[in-house]
Amino acid sequence: MNTARFTMSVDDGHPLDLQMADLLERHRIRATFYVPITNDEGLPVLAPAAMRELAQGFELGSHTRSHRFLTTLSAADAWRQISEGKQMLEDCLGSAVCGFCYPGGHYRRIHRLQVRSAGFAYARTTQNLRTDTGHHPFMMPTSAQFYPHTRTVFLRNFLSQCAWPSRAVALRVALAEPDWLRRLHRLLDLAIAQHGVFHLWCHSVDIERLQLWAALDGFLQRVARNFAPAERLCNADLLSPARQPAAVAGDAAANPAPARPEPSCRHLSTPSENSETSDRPAAHDPAATPDDQARHQPES
Numbered sequence: 001m002n003t004a005r006f007t008m009s010v011d012d013g014h015p016l017d018l019q020m021a022d023l024l025e026r027h028r029i030r031a032t033f034y035v036p037i038t039n040d041e042g043l044p045v046l047a048p049a050a051m052r053e054l055a056q057g058f059e060l061g062s063h064t065r066s067h068r069f070l071t072t073l074s075a076a077d078a079w080r081q082i083s084e085g086k087q088m089l090e091d092c093l094g095s096a097v098c099g100f101c102y103p104g105g106h107y108r109r110i111h112r113l114q115v116r117s118a119g120f121a122y123a124r125t126t127q128n129l130r131t132d133t134g135h136h137p138f139m140m141p142t143s144a145q146f147y148p149h150t151r152t153v154f155l156r157n158f159l160s161q162c163a164w165p166s167r168a169v170a171l172r173v174a175l176a177e178p179d180w181l182r183r184l185h186r187l188l189d190l191a192i193a194q195h196g197v198f199h200l201w202c203h204s205v206d207i208e209r210l211q212l213w214a215a216l217d218g219f220l221q222r223v224a225r226n227f228a229p230a231e232r233l234c235n236a237d238l239l240s241p242a243r244q245p246a247a248v249a250g251d252a253a254a255n256p257a258p259a260r261p262e263p264s265c266r267h268l269s270t271p272s273e274n275s276e277t278s279d280r281p282a283a284h285d286p287a288a289t290p291d292d293q294a295r296h297q298p299e300s
């Protein structure tokens with residue numbers, strides 16, 4: 001049995017996330033939506049009632065209070081963005097929020113510590129080309145963004161971020177395919193062949209702006225054909241002990257995923273101080289060149 005797992009995340013809490021949710025529900029694909037309370041970049045954000053509606057079927061994670069890049073803020077302001085974003089989202093939803101996503105993929109060690117201190121259980125980055133869950137709960141990697149990036153963007157992301165041994169095979173696959181959509185399919189094939197994890201992420205507003213809904217629909221159809229419902233996870237499920245590979249094989253046959261699964265936060269506990277170890281330089285993470293940043297300066 002193939003124990004490959006699929007997870008998806010959608011960033012920024014744009015009102016088009018409701019359209020994204022409809023698409024994901026049609027394919028019975030779970031996901032995590034990372035939402036700020038407001039967006040200082042000027043983009044609209046889901047109204048509180050819409051956030052609560054979304055939370056009925058998906059995990060909601062925090063994306064700071066107002067979508068501020070943490071590395072541009074003082075430590076005190078970064079803390080306010082992180083802690084107030086969590087508190088306000090929890091007040092809106094009436095339930096705990098355990099997942100966090102760094103806006104723009106920009107963070108330093110202090111921000112990882114702040115995110116942990118605020119009570120989050122994990123944080124997602126924009127590191128791509130990974131087909132595993134990573135080695136640090138506050139540096140959750142991804143596989144690829146659903147965006148027509150050039151191969152140069154993949155190469156730049158590879159070079160500017162770490163964990164090169166874990167990403168070298170995926171980089172070769174990415175560089176070998178000139179067409180961006182076929183490249184994503186090849187990377188999906190790789191994750192399946194490795195019995196690994198494919199973590200897709202995107203912005204709903206990009207899908208609309210670039211008219212990629214049909215392409216995304218086709219990609220998700222392929223996901224649904226290749227991953228059993230029990231292997232289509234929200235981000236928090238990746239870190240749940242019950243969802244680790246040894247348990248997945250047994251769970252898959254016995255527990256097909258419900259159409260509207262329960263949030264997974266209760267399975268996770270806030271990691272201890274000892275877990276705050278890094279496979280990056282401690283004082284300053286090298287400036288990422290994340291795909292989220294590329295969204296603002298898309299390459300043709």
Ligand SMILES: [Zn+2]
Nearest residue numbers: 011012103104
């Ligand atoms: Zn964002």
